[in-house]
Amino acid sequence: DIVMTQSPDSLAVPLGERATINCKSSQSVLYSTDNKNYLTWYQQKPGQPPKLLIYWASTRESGVPDRFSGSGSGTDFTLTISSLQAEDVAVYYCQQYYRTPRTFGQGTKVEIK
Amino acid sequence: EVQLVESGGGLVQPGGSLRLSCAASGFTFSNYWMHWVRQAPGKGLVWVSRINGDGIFTNYTDSVKGRFTISRDNAKNTLYLRMNSLRVEDTAVYFCAREQNSGYSNWGQGTLVTVSS
Numbered sequence: 526d527i528v529m530t531q532s533p534d535s536l537a538v539p540l541g542e543r544a545t546i547n548c549k550s551s552q553s554v555l556y557s558t559d560n561k562n563y564l565t566w567y568q569q570k571p572g573q574p575p576k577l578l579i580y581w582a583s584t585r586e587s588g589v590p591d592r593f594s595g596s597g598s599g600t601d602f603t604l605t606i607s608s609l610q611a612e613d614v615a616v617y618y619c620q621q622y623y624r625t626p627r628t629f630g631q632g633t634k635v636e637i638k
Numbered sequence: 639e640v641q642l643v644e645s646g647g648g649l650v651q652p653g654g655s656l657r658l659s660c661a662a663s664g665f666t667f668s669n670y671w672m673h674w675v676r677q678a679p680g681k682g683l684v685w686v687s688r689i690n691g692d693g694i695f696t697n698y699t700d701s702v703k704g705r706f707t708i709s710r711d712n713a714k715n716t717l718y719l720r721m722n723s724l725r726v727e728d729t730a731v732y733f734c735a736r737e738q739n740s741g742y743s744n745w746g747q748g749t750l751v752t753v754s755s
Binding site: 526561573574575577579580584618625626627630631632 | 673675682683685697699700733735739740741742743745746747748
């Protein structure tokens with residue numbers, strides 16, 4: 526199985542500041558046939574199902590604010606919130622889509638400092 | 639509007655069985671891979687199973703292989719998860735999700751399965 530490891534487990538950032546979450550996969554999730562990284566990011570608020578933010582490592586889902594961005598390739602990925610807003614308080618998960626089982630990272634809790 | 643509505647969760651004793659359902663609407667159900675993802679109380683997300691559009695191809699995480707069966711009825715726009723030989727560690731909220739753009743673009747609200755004596 527591909528192991529997904531996120532860091533940090535939690536972080537507290539002042540309103541308006543940048544939040545950065547890292548995700549590392551135990552093997553590459555770059556698919557050579559289409560040169561796409563099969564890596565997605567989700568946001569989950571308490572009591573709600575997850576919401577898709579980013580797919581193919583850097584493509585923002587429709588309707589997601591542009592303060593959210595994804596980057597990286599191969600085994601190392603980053604989700605950046607450029608200017609943290611109060612409504613961004615949530616747990617964020619990365620997931621690899623390269624092969625089954627479709628493993629998730631353990632989650633990163635983002636709070637306001 | 640895309641909607642996914644799970645049902646069938648509840649309290650069951652270890653070794654018991656349940657069948658979860660996920661009623662889909664707002665899209666052509668048979669065109670999409672569908673997945674089950676679970677989340678134990680206070681824990682992270684765990685992928686459980688997936689099924690392709692015509693129900694021929696399925697995959698499972700190792701911990702549920704041989705105990706859980708995913709299926710679908712495209713005439714009823716409904717996804718199922720039959721869970722047998724349930725264990726305490728299967729206790730979780732079970733979400734169904736639609737796969738699109740290599741991600742889960744839509745999720746249900748989840749149904750809680752509690753395995754306890």
